[in-house]
């Protein structure tokens with residue numbers, strides 16, 4: 466019901482790569498306008514960088530030094546904790562003080578403040594400005610990074626995660642959405658006009674009620690589309706071939722807080738989270754395994770068939786076989802699809818008068834998935850003019866890489882957390898540095 470309310474109340478927008486209008490309620494997103502200023506005019510909003518479930522993220526100028534920063538403006542309902550309790554703020558700060566070598570690999574938090582708006586009180590986090598996420602740059606499902614770049618950025622994330630785990634930090638939400646390309650140093654000195662010339666003018670779409678009723682004070686008069694991924698991708702010299710980890714909202718140091726709820730994106734969710742609601746460094750290793758596959762393949766390992774965890778478990782069992790006990794017994798749909806030994810159920814097929822039994826679906830395997838990368842059927846939507854970061858169409862993995870990456874992922878994606886390799890071992894795996 467609620468999901469349709471905003472469709473009935475408002476006319477459609479001119480674009481769809483934008484946060485849902487439904488999020489603009491009291492306690493929700495802050496209605497931000499281009500040119501808006503904060504903290505005695507210190508920060509001025511220039512463009513939009515992205516949005517998530519809990520925030521909108523804006524490109525702003527810091528007038529104290531004229532540099533460009535990202536302002537993450539949290540939904541009011543997600544702003545109630547004092548800033549020293551917000552993982553999003555204190556984890557990246559601790560990382561930067563405790564681990565000097567991680568400074569290039571994780572987003573820097575520079576400042577934070579609160580603003581009162583008609584939508585409520587909002588926490589604003591001032592961060593180092595970065596570029597598009599690995600997810601955005603690949604524009605699922607048709608593009609993927611150049612092979613050497615995929616390995617390089619995977620190694621950078623491995624390095625960051627290895628350092629984090631070594632010092633007692635858990636990221637808790639590792640996906641291609643939360644790994645961002647670094648922008649070139651010159652970008653921080655751009656004028657507003659440079660931004661429009663090199664990327665694009667902000668695209669905005671008016672918000673209008675169907676009834677002609679006036680907008681409420683917490684509703685924005687227009688929405689702004691984030692800088693489009695094609696502009697980032699095709700703009701020469703704007704992005705570095707390096708990444709930073711962002712979004713530490715699910716992160717913790719040593720022990721999860723007492724109210725901790727694991728919330729990683731479903732397709733990267735480790736089985737111990739699904740079944741036991743328990744997340745530690747091993748769950749990061751699982752999520753990172755799924756993420757490495759997605760970086761190299763351009764498509765997720767476990768497709769987003771639906772939002773249901775049962776659909777995800779079905780894919781896991783199709784690929785890795787029967788779950789260990791007691792998870793197998795807790796998987797309610799097991800009898801619908803699988804035999805007790807985890808093999809697919811059989812159905813009878815008649816050929817003339819002879820009955821034959823065959824599995825109701827084919828089993829999946831990492832090797833098959835890796836061999837399918839680059840098959841033209843998966844990339845038929847690939848267009849020309851993709852920019853230098855993107856792999857040309859139809860480039861399959863050679864046998865050595867299938868073997869090497871299959872070995873790495875197989876060890877990262879073991880069901881039991883205690884059976885998975887640690888980041889100490891991941892970082893030493895030859896896949897990251899081999900020349901295939």
Ligand SMILES: Nc1ncnc2c1ncn2[C@@H]1O[C@H](COP(=O)(O)OP(=O)(O)OP(=O)(O)O)[C@@H](O)[C@H]1O
Pocket residue numbers: 514515516517518519520521522535537572592593594595596597598642643645711712714
């Ligand atoms: N420092 C940054 N520089 C540039 N873009 C950013 C930055 N931080 C976030 N973004 C962009 O904003 C988007 C949303 O950010 P983020 O994932 O941190 O928000 P969120 O509300 O916590 O979302 P969710 O929890 O749903 O992932 C990112 O996917 C990215 O595109």
